[in-house]
Amino acid sequence: MRISGRIVTPTGIVEGSLSIADGKIVAIRKGKAEAQWILPGFVDIHTHGGGGHTFTTGDAAQARGAAAFHLRHGTTTMLASLVSSPFEVMAEALQAFAPLVAEGVLAGVHFEGPYLSHIRCGAQNPAFLRDPNPSELTELVKLANGTLRMVTIAPERDGALEAIALLREHGIVAAIGHTDGSYEQVTAGVAAGATVATHLFNGMRPVNHREPGPVVALLDSPQVVCELVADGVHLHDGTLAFAAHSAGAARAALITDAMAAAGMPDGDYDLGGQAVVVAGGVARLQRDGSIAGSTLTMAAAVRQAVGAGLSMADVAMMAATTPARVLGLDKRLAVGCDADLVLLDEELKVTGVVRGGLPQ
Structure with missing residues (x-):
């Protein structure tokens, strides 16, 4: 060809x-x-679904539908992201998605939670948030047998640093996100082995010049790849460009953080058991209006990033090469x-x- x-x-x-x-x-x-x-081909390391299908329930047929939707929009490699869930749902998802990983439909599973901050939970279900439990995490790693590729953790939670070290020991990417941690707590998470910032700025304590917090700690850590949701909603284009320029394209990864509503009409949807209303293409929790993922595709993220003034060469790296490197892949x-x-x-x-x- x-x-x-x-x-x-x-x-x-x-x-x-x-x-x-x-x-x-x-x-x-x-x-x-x-x-x-x-x-x-685009590499999306953080997506919860699309085309009316979701990854968050651990259903293999739903996962195939979501993966097929994103493939049509240029994403050739993706992780299936769950939101904070009970152990049983996490375990079932690992087992259900293992055949899809073996087939190459998915590159693996990403658990966004449940080891996250209540204060910065965003669209995560607060009922499922908890401290990392070494026995639970060890059991999930064993069940995964290589399927689990990334876990997002708030480093200030009790046991978080040990959990990050455990993940690193097993070759699983530890990401820092949904955190109200201080600059020092986040840098401790990075020192323990965290290498990704989950949707930088979102679900994090904001920057303050006297307490720089997670954003500055993550942007300033050369080993950390920063996820960026380029939809014009999660990040102003000026913030998107600032983060990309600050981290450099080799440390910035475009993600969709998409939910089932991506590619679908406005209306009522579900994210991890929580009611979501999509209006004008923006997904928000019904209960409090928090942003609930996105309706983004990677192709739309590329258009947004180019529109924000980033070069095509940098955007291609951010949409494929950099996120692939997070997974140990050469794309x-x-x-x-x-x-x-x-x-x-x-x-x-x-x-x-x-x-x-x-x-x-």
Whole structure:
């Protein structure tokens, strides 16, 4: 297979064509190019669902539907994110999603909680929040057998630092989020092994010049990749650009934080057992108006980030290469790499998706 266009490679934009064989990129050549963008397939490490389907109930059929929806919008690699849940739901999800991980439908599971701050719980169900329990977490790691890839934790909770170290020991990414922790508590979490900031700014104590809090601690930690929800709601475009410039594209990852309502009409929905109302494409909890995830796709996030003034090269890195690296994957547009691609027109809308060298 041969595809031509403006190819966004790790070393710059090449006008020309790329060739694919056996699921890999085998050549990239300069030359005559079609009027389209060729980006690495998007990698979303934080999404709860989409297209009317959810990951949060641990239902395999729902998960397939959500993954298929996001694949159509250019996401070739994704984690299935749950919200804070009882142990039983977490365990069932790991078992139900394991076959999907084995098939390559999903790259793994992300638990956003339940080891989070009550004060900064956002759309998390406060009834399920709790301190990390070593025996519970150890049991989940055993059940996962490699399926669990990331867990979000508030580092100020009792036992959180030990939990972060346990996750690191088992090769599972520890993320810091939904935290009211101080600068010192968050830097202690990073020192314990946390390497991701869950939707930076959102679900966190705000910045104060006398108590910089989580945002400054995470932005200033060179080993931390900062998730950014580029929908114009979670972050003002100026904040998005500031965070991307501060962290650099190699430390910034676009995510959707999407829920089942992504790609669906406004109306009433559910997120982890909580009533959500979507109006004007914005999802909020019915009970208190808190933002409840998003209705975003990665393609829309790319358009928002470019509109905020970020370069296409940086946005491609933030939408694919950087989040892939969080998972220990190499998803670049380079010879020898997987042929996971998304084709965008001049308006940056998806016109084609290739995964493993095959059109989707």
